[in-house]
Amino acid sequence: MENYSKQREEIIAIVKELYNHPTAEEIYVLTKQKDPSVSRSTVYRNLNGLVKKGMLQQIAVSNGPDRYDYKENRQKHGHIICKQCGKMYDFHYNFDLEEIKTSVYEETRVEILDDEMLIKGICQVCKENKN
Amino acid sequence: MENYSKQREEIIAIVKELYNHPTAEEIYVLTKQKDPSVSRSTVYRNLNGLVKKGMLQQIAVSNGPDRYDYKENRQKHGHIICKQCGKMYDFHYNFDLEEIKTSVYEETRVEILDDEMLIKGICQVCKENKN
DNA sequence: GTAACTGCAAACACTTTGCGAAGCA
DNA sequence: TGCTTCGCAAAGTGTTTGCAGTTAC
Numbered sequence: 001m002e003n004y005s006k007q008r009e010e011i012i013a014i015v016k017e018l019y020n021h022p023t024a025e026e027i028y029v030l031t032k033q034k035d036p037s038v039s040r041s042t043v044y045r046n047l048n049g050l051v052k053k054g055m056l057q058q059i060a061v062s063n064g065p066d067r068y069d070y071k072e073n074r075q076k077h078g079h080i081i082c083k084q085c086g087k088m089y090d091f092h093y094n095f096d097l098e099e100i101k102t103s104v105y106e107e108t109r110v111e112i113l114d115d116e117m118l119i120k121g122i123c124q125v126c127k128e129n130k131n
Numbered sequence: 132m133e134n135y136s137k138q139r140e141e142i143i144a145i146v147k148e149l150y151n152h153p154t155a156e157e158i159y160v161l162t163k164q165k166d167p168s169v170s171r172s173t174v175y176r177n178l179n180g181l182v183k184k185g186m187l188q189q190i191a192v193s194n195g196p197d198r199y200d201y202k203e204n205r206q207k208h209g210h211i212i213c214k215q216c217g218k219m220y221d222f223h224y225n226f227d228l229e230e231i232k233t234s235v236y237e238e239t240r241v242e243i244l245d246d247e248m249l250i251k252g253i254c255q256v257c258k259e260n261k262n
Numbered sequence: 263g264t265a266a267c268t269g270c271a272a273a274c275a276c277t278t279t280g281c282g283a284a285g286c287a
Numbered sequence: 288t289g290c291t292t293c294g295c296a297a298a299g300t301g302t303t304t305g306c307a308g309t310t311a312c
Contacts, residue, residue: 004311025301041271045267064301094234112251116251121241177292
C-alpha cells in the first residue's frame with residue numbers, strides 16, 4: 001500500500017460511492033466492469049490493506065461474506081444488521097455514547113470507537129414472517 | 132431437533148459451562164473428550180439447530196470462525212469484541228437501552244434484542260501496541 | 263534497479279451436505 | 288415402522304498465498 005495502482009484507485013472509488021455495505025464479490029464485479037482484467041485476489045488484497053489503513057470498515061456476518069463500508073467524514077453512524085435475513089442498515093445516533101462508552105470501558109477495558117458500532121436485531125419483515 | 136440425542140446433550144452441557152465464547156472447533160474438541168466417536172458435522176449441525184431454536188447466540192468474527200454463547204437467564208449482557216485481536220468480553224449494562232432502541236427503530240425499523248448487542252472496539256493491550 | 267503490485271491457479275479455513283447406518287418414539 | 292440423528296467423506300463457500308510477470312518510483 002505504498003505505491004499507486006490503478007486497480008486500487010478504482011476499488012476505492014467504487015466502495016466510496018456505494019452505501020449498501022457491499023461484499024468483496026460485489027466490489028469485484030463492479031470493478032471488473034470498469035477494468036475487465038482485474039482479479040479477485042487484487043480486490044481482496046486491496047480491501048484488506050484499506051481496512052488495515054483504516055479507510056474501510058470490515059463487517060463480519062454469520063453465514064455470509066464480510067461487508068465493507070467506506071469511512072467518510074459524514075455524520076457518525078453505526079450499523080444494525082438483521083440477524084435473520086442479514087440485511088444491514090445505517091443508523092445515526094442522536095443519543096450520547098459517552099455514558100455507554102464509559103460504562104463498558106470500566107468493565108472491559110475495551111474502548112468503543114464511534115464508527116465501530118455494530119448491533120444486531122430483527123427487522124420488521126422477518127418479525128412478521130417469524131419463521 | 133425433535134428427538135433426544137446424547138451428542139446434543141453433551142454439546143449443550145459444554146457450551147453451558149463455558150464463558151469464553153468458544154468456537155465450533157473448541158466445542159468439538161471438548162465434546163470429543165467426553166465422547167471420542169462424535170463428529171465435527173454433528174457439532175456444527177447441533178450448534179446451528181440450537182442457534183435457530185434461540186438457545187445459543189452465534190457471533191461472527193472477521194478472519195476467524197464464529198463464536199457461540201449460551202443464552203442464560205442471568206443478567207442481560209452484550210458482547211464487545213476487540214477488532215484487532217478478536218478477543219471478546221461480556222459487558223453488563225446499567226444504562227437504559229430504551230432510548231437507543233427507540234431511536235434506532237424509528238430510523239431503521241430494526242428491533243434491537245437485548246441479548247443481541249454486539250459492539251466493537253479496541254482493547255487496552257492492542258491500543259498500547261498500536262500496530 | 264528494486265520494491266510494490268498484479269493475475270492466475272492452487273491452497274486454505276471454515277462450514278455444509280449427501281449418503282447409508284444407527285437410534286429414538 | 289417411520290422419522291430423526293449420526294459419522295464419514297466429499298463438496299461448497301469465502302478468502303489467502305506462492306509465483307512469475309508487470310508497474311511505479
